[in-house]
Amino acid sequence: MEKKSNSAEKILLNYYQKERKRQKSTLNLIASENYPSKKVLFYGGSLLMNKYAEGYPGSRYYQGCQYIDKIEELTIDLAKKLFKFEYANVQPHSGSQANQAVYLALLKPGDKILSLNLLAGGHLTHGAKVNFSGTFYQVHYYNLNPFTQKLDYEEISKIAQEVKPKLIVTGYSAYSLKIDFAKFRQIADRISAYLLADIAHTAGLVAADLFPNPINYADVITFTTHKTLRGPRGAVILAKKELGAKIDKAVFPGNQGGPNPAIIAAKAQCFLEALQPEFREYQKKVLKNAKAMADYFQKKGVKVISGGTETHLLLIDTKNSYNLTGKEAAEKLEKIGVICNKNMLPYDSEKPWITSGIRLGSPALTTRGLGEKEFKEIAQIIHNILQNPSDPKLKKASKSKVEILVKKFFQSQKH
Ligand SMILES: Cc1ncc(COP(=O)(O)O)c(C=O)c1O
Structure with a gap:
């Protein structure tokens, strides 16, 4: 009995460690997530x-x-x-x-x-x-x-x-x-x-x-x-x-x-x-970084819902821009280490489980220290992969670009 619970404990710890590793080895663009302080x-x-x-x-x-x-x-x-x-x-x-x-x-x-x-x-x-x-x-x-x-x-x-x-x-x-x-x-x-x-x-x-x-x-x-x-x-x-x-x-x-x-x-x-002044500086970066992504997509002719962003998030019409449902796009991005969520769009004809778009947010990666240059680079990685989702060479190259960003900014951080 005791042995069993010991091994369950190990399994639990193992899943915790795996999730920790996942968080430290991917680029998180989920608009509702963040990394709070140690305190x-x-x-x-x-x-x-x-x-x-x-x-x-x-x-x-x-x-x-x-x-x-x-x-x-x-x-x-x-x-x-x-x-x-x-x-x-x-x-x-x-x-x-x-x-x-x-x-x-x-x-x-x-x-x-x-x-x-x-x-x-x-x-x-x-x-x-x-x-x-x-x-x-x-x-x-x-x-x-x-x-x-x-x-x-x-x-x-x-x-x-x-x-x-x-x-x-x-x-x-x-x-x-x-x-x-x-x-x-x-x-x-x-x-x-x-x-x-x-x-x-x-x-x-x-x-x-x-x-x-x-x-x-x-x-x-x-x-x-x-x-x-x-x-x-x-x-x-x-x-x-x-x-x-x-x-x-x-x-x-x-x-x-x-x-x-x-x-x-x-x-x-x-x-x-x-209440600290640094928090305001952080939020300014959150806005700039979301805008950097939106601007990139718009320059490439991608449909950004509502014409852009004035917040920490943006929505992309993947169906009209890349001929991919939101579900397909989000899954393809996960394969190269970019994490986001599929999202319904205004007047969407797809079901909530499928959707016609994705939502991208800047708060989490801004906390990790990434700036406008990197957000633009991430937008480029996303754009290329959604344009050519079945190109194995591009997939490999995109994955290694993600790994480089992860290593440079936060993989080695203890927190
Ligand atoms: C506008 C809005 N209200 C309420 C909630 C619910 O928050 P929770 O997930 O903590 O229940 C969310 C969560 O995403 C939200 O976006």
Whole structure:
């Protein structure tokens, strides 16, 4: 029996080491991933996770929470300072649970939500049929303009007037341009709807003042801490003060049990790092690097959705540009060590498992130290391989170019 568990332990460790090696030997262009600091990892995996702390600082259902209270208070203060907002709940385990808590706080089952169609860059929790949001609420969609592939505020306003939703959702998983939150506020005000800004993807850019900030316009803001913000897996809800009590109740006991104090401490560490001037410099590079890729593709005549990027990500129409589905393109890239995800495109005719495009993001490799020159080189590697996916010589050459970049920038780093 013991022997068996020993060998299972070895197998587990072996898989961990293999994953570590994979992360250190490939170029990661997944827009929602990043590499947090050693300190974030320390707190996130620390003994703080041993503590049960249902409730909130000062009113817990368990004894022994005096230090956890202080940690959570500090994390809340740092979140409020970083985003200049009046209320924060730092307990959500994930972005999905944060959104779930917001709906629970502001809506009743059957109420109407207006959000961006999933095909055009929205998130599952914004009303997908297969998600709780599409099950419990009546979901209506706005779309991107079919010609410009940009948000069309007049059209959104028209739909909002017709539908009269109780909540409008803005903020996306795969939209590469800026968002005019003031216009969304006007649209919401005309029909007395709540406005939720889900800035899961752009939180790091917002914190660095490099992307429009919804603070003056949204009633509630949700964001994940593990994407551009470069913190632990988890999320935060910011809200107008008067909605705070409702949100707290919706998080606990509404849809979560005990918070994870280890991750809460790791969030504090992440916010401390995001308050440093170097973080802003990092985010500037994130933007420049994404743009370097988009510019390269556009110069080559490749279809970049919405005409380019003003964020950390871009979408490429692989079907029209290379005659490859998103699935085929992403798989071909993985074979040479470039990791990205297939992605639905606006008005996509393919199924979500196939898709017509890929999404490319710059945050992870920017953390690894790669700059505009390297991102351009990566775009070139991608372009060549997608143009000639069955050329064995090119495949070999591309693979070795990837290996050279990996070796130069991060393979030998301990972290
Ligand atoms: C816009 C948006 N909201 C919410 C989420 C959900 O976050 P999580 O995966 O932590 O549940 C994501 C994740 O990709 C997202 O892109």
